[in-house]
Structures are given as C-alpha cells and as structure tokens.
Amino acid sequence: MWDGWEAGEPGGLVVPEPARLAVVPPPAGPAPTWRPRDLEDVLDGTYKPPVPTVGHREDGVGLFYAGRMHSIVGESEGGKTWFALMAVASELAAGNAVVFIDFEDDAPGVVGRLLALGADRQAIRDRFAYIRPEDPLNVGFNRQEIGQAMHDLRPTFVPVDGVTEGMAMHGMELKDNTDVAKFGRLLLRPIAEFGAAVATLDHVVKDKEGRGRYAIGGVHKLNGINGAMYILENRKPFGVGLTGKTTVRIAKDRPGQLRRHALPHSSGLHWFADFVLKSHDETFAEAALYKPVEDTGPFRPTSVMKKVADALTTAHEPLGVRGVQDRVGGGKEIVRTALARLVDEGYVTVTSGPRGAQLHSMAKPFTEEVEE
Structure with missing residues (x-):
C-alpha cells in the first residue's frame, strides 16, 4: 500500500507521527507478484468472476466492481459528478461508507448535492469522508491521513474527481502515459487494494469525432483500467430547475459482466443507461439511471x-x-x-x-x- 515509500523521498516524515495516526496496524506483507499464482480455483471450477456490486441502475444492475479501478468521462457539465454522487447516495443508503477525493470542487458543493439527492445527514456524518487535497500525497503525513480514513471507514466506493488537477499537483504530465501509470500506482491502486471500487472523473478530448474511447491525455488511462469505463454524452443540459439527460455508454468492461446488460451502438460503444436528473430547486433533485430500451420500430436516422x-x-x-x-x-x-x-x-x-x-x-x- 502506501507504507513502502522511501524515507528519503521528498516530503517524507521529518517529525514524530501523531498519535491519532498510530492506530493503523502495520499491513501484512503482500506475496511477491512475480510468484506463480495458484490456479486451482480456476481449474476446479470454483472461481467466481467479479460482478458489479457498487451503485446500481433502476433495475438493480450494479455499476462498479469492488476492488477495481474505473473511469467516468464526459464533457464539462455533462453530469459526471452527479452520476458519481448518485452512486455515493446509493452506497450510503445501503449502509456502506464512501471516501470522496476531490481535486476540483469543495465540501459545500459536494455535500450540498448529496443532500439534494436525499442522502441522510447522519449517514454523511458517520460514513462519508470528504478529502480536498491541497498538496501532494507524499508530503508530510498525507499518506497516513488517507490510510487512516480508509482503515476507519472501509469504504465500498471512492470517487476521485479532477484527475487532471490531481496529476498536475504531483508534477505529472497528463498526456504522458508513464505519468498516468505512476499516478495510478501512487493513489488509485492502493485504494483499490483496500477492496473499494475506485472511479476517476475525467474529461473527454475536445474533438468529438476523433476521441473514440479515450479521455484527455494518455492512452494508458484506458489501458490501465481493470474495471469499467463509462462515457457520458449529454443530451439535455443540467441545471437548477431543469431536467437534464445524459446517455451512459460503456467504453471498457474488463471483467465483462456489464456489456451483457447494455445494447450495442453504431459508435462501437455499448449503451448502458440513460441518466436523468430532475432538479426542482437547489435543495431537491431526483436522479434515476434507466436501462436502455431497444427500439423495434422503423429505422430513424x-x-x-x-x-x-x-x-x-x-x-x-x-x-x-x-x-x-x-x-x-x-x-x-x-x-x-x-x-x-x-x-x-x-x-x-x-x-x-x-x-x-x-x-x-x-x-x-x-x-x-x-x-x-
């Protein structure tokens, strides 16, 4: 996890660790990853493929795989944060915990949206942690702080909003595949190793015709995902007093359990859902994720x-x-x-x-x- 970093790394520990952070037990050493894996469960038929259990569509189909890395991408104001927060509210309502890492917004904005979606205030107090980093993870006690939050809450879902800003904060180049991989190893993979579904929120490239499945930046963003990648295509704008609509498509599904609940599309992506957010006012919004309905009528281009x-x-x-x-x-x-x-x-x-x-x-x- 985060405990194997070098003592001489910039921003390392230079003062005694606060007592508050000392309750995290030292993790057991992981097995060497170059050791041959035990294949017996695959060979004897007892292996169970991962299924999406975090968040859900209206028909109960899950959105994210526990212990895996995902991505939610779309144009600005296309509903990415609302989509993630709908899953957050769902997890809180189910009695689970969530850690929200935010490089873009602020606590009032995120918590205000959660409350508008009907999240219980006491559930937010007890089982929701909001982290707004202002300096890199390897400075001071930052690794211990987030490790403590993960240890205390054991969240099922960890959205990471503002990957562009998060990478820049760590001196990494967004379009560099090597830096994208480093950022994943630094922050995302250790969180997933706690068993949480991790979902980064990112922007699509500006060229709508040529972007295909890729977000802004390195190709590794897609290749490094071992869960699912959703592309959000806005159809009707979101706003206070408006009913917004976004089509949710699957660009990648590494475990392969989501595409069977989606419909193929001419773009090569799969139509997974329609995300509809009806805003009554600043304090009340209704969100729903509807399954796609195949059109059996005449072809309408x-x-x-x-x-x-x-x-x-x-x-x-x-x-x-x-x-x-x-x-x-x-x-x-x-x-x-x-x-x-x-x-x-x-x-x-x-x-x-x-x-x-x-x-x-x-x-x-x-x-x-x-x-x-």
Missing part, C-alpha cells in the same frame, strides 16, 4: 433527419429529393430514408412540381432530441 430539416428550413423554395441530397451530402439512401421518416411523421409536406417532381417543405419544426 435522427442526426440525418435534423440535417434534412435544416436544409429544408433554410431553402428559399421547396426542394426535390436531389436538391435535399445535394445540400445534406453523405449517402443518398440514408438521406432518402431520413426524408421519408420526416414525411411519415408529419414534419415535411410533399407537393407536386413540374414534370411530376415531388417537392418538399417543412410543415413544423423538427425539435426532437438527436441521437448520434
């Missing part, structure tokens, strides 16, 4: 339908099929399909033109949420 609707809206006169295709671009068949759906659903009207041409114009605005 909503993103292309939006492009067709925009083309017809900005045109100075009704357009024929070829005129729509020229303005929208892309595959002709999918443009025809999108146009047909708009006609069938009453968004577009068709009139006869010269030489039997079919002319299209908007009958009403297409304001439907676009699924990309």
Whole structure:
C-alpha cells in the first residue's frame, strides 16, 4: 500500500507521527507478484468472476466492481459528478461508507448535492469522508491521513474527481502515459487494494469525432483500467430547475459482466443507461439511471433527419429529393430514408412540381432530441 515509500523521498516524515495516526496496524506483507499464482480455483471450477456490486441502475444492475479501478468521462457539465454522487447516495443508503477525493470542487458543493439527492445527514456524518487535497500525497503525513480514513471507514466506493488537477499537483504530465501509470500506482491502486471500487472523473478530448474511447491525455488511462469505463454524452443540459439527460455508454468492461446488460451502438460503444436528473430547486433533485430500451420500430436516422430539416428550413423554395441530397451530402439512401421518416411523421409536406417532381417543405419544426 502506501507504507513502502522511501524515507528519503521528498516530503517524507521529518517529525514524530501523531498519535491519532498510530492506530493503523502495520499491513501484512503482500506475496511477491512475480510468484506463480495458484490456479486451482480456476481449474476446479470454483472461481467466481467479479460482478458489479457498487451503485446500481433502476433495475438493480450494479455499476462498479469492488476492488477495481474505473473511469467516468464526459464533457464539462455533462453530469459526471452527479452520476458519481448518485452512486455515493446509493452506497450510503445501503449502509456502506464512501471516501470522496476531490481535486476540483469543495465540501459545500459536494455535500450540498448529496443532500439534494436525499442522502441522510447522519449517514454523511458517520460514513462519508470528504478529502480536498491541497498538496501532494507524499508530503508530510498525507499518506497516513488517507490510510487512516480508509482503515476507519472501509469504504465500498471512492470517487476521485479532477484527475487532471490531481496529476498536475504531483508534477505529472497528463498526456504522458508513464505519468498516468505512476499516478495510478501512487493513489488509485492502493485504494483499490483496500477492496473499494475506485472511479476517476475525467474529461473527454475536445474533438468529438476523433476521441473514440479515450479521455484527455494518455492512452494508458484506458489501458490501465481493470474495471469499467463509462462515457457520458449529454443530451439535455443540467441545471437548477431543469431536467437534464445524459446517455451512459460503456467504453471498457474488463471483467465483462456489464456489456451483457447494455445494447450495442453504431459508435462501437455499448449503451448502458440513460441518466436523468430532475432538479426542482437547489435543495431537491431526483436522479434515476434507466436501462436502455431497444427500439423495434422503423429505422430513424435522427442526426440525418435534423440535417434534412435544416436544409429544408433554410431553402428559399421547396426542394426535390436531389436538391435535399445535394445540400445534406453523405449517402443518398440514408438521406432518402431520413426524408421519408420526416414525411411519415408529419414534419415535411410533399407537393407536386413540374414534370411530376415531388417537392418538399417543412410543415413544423423538427425539435426532437438527436441521437448520434
């Protein structure tokens, strides 16, 4: 864990350890990791694969694996912290403990959101620890402080918000794969070794078309995850008095127990849930994580339908099929399909033109949420 660091490391112990931190028993030495592993449970069929038990969807499917590292990524204000806090509230309601490490926000902001989600005040007092680091882990008694919190509470869930700021605090470069791995060994893996599900909150790259499964920074962020990685795609903005919605997709599921509860998507990711947060005011919000529902109706390419609707809206006169295709671009068949759906659903009207041409114009605005 955190006890094997060198005494000569910068920021090491230079004064006697406070008595308050002396109650942590010395950990038993771990078995050498280069020692061949005992495979008997795998060979005799008694091995049980890990299952997600921390947090849950509305149908009871868990979100995070105990003792493993996870990541929640999305654009700014896409609901990452709310998503994590929903799982925090769930764990507290189940009688478990949580340690929240925050490099971005402050205690009033985080606890205020927890209270808005309905978390019990006494449960927060008894089984929730909020840590807001202002200096590196290897300074002074910081390792002992967090070790003490982990020992006292034995949390099932540890969100780490603001990985970008946390790495910078430790003098590490976000885009350097080696530094990303070091940060994992420094902070995340020791927490997971306590048995807690660890979830980092991070930003996606700004290029929406080219980001694929990766967050800002090193590729190792994805490769180093041994739990699950969720990508949050905001559909409706969150805010006081608003009902926000974010699609939750699985980018990685190392144990392989979550994807079977998700639906495949054209992006190559899996649609795991829709996260909906209804804010009544600053003190009351309702959060829900709904399972995906497969659409068995006709194919509706909503993103292309939006492009067709925009083309017809900005045109100075009704357009024929070829005129729509020229303005929208892309595959002709999918443009025809999108146009047909708009006609069938009453968004577009068709009139006869010269030489039997079919002319299209908007009958009403297409304001439907676009699924990309």
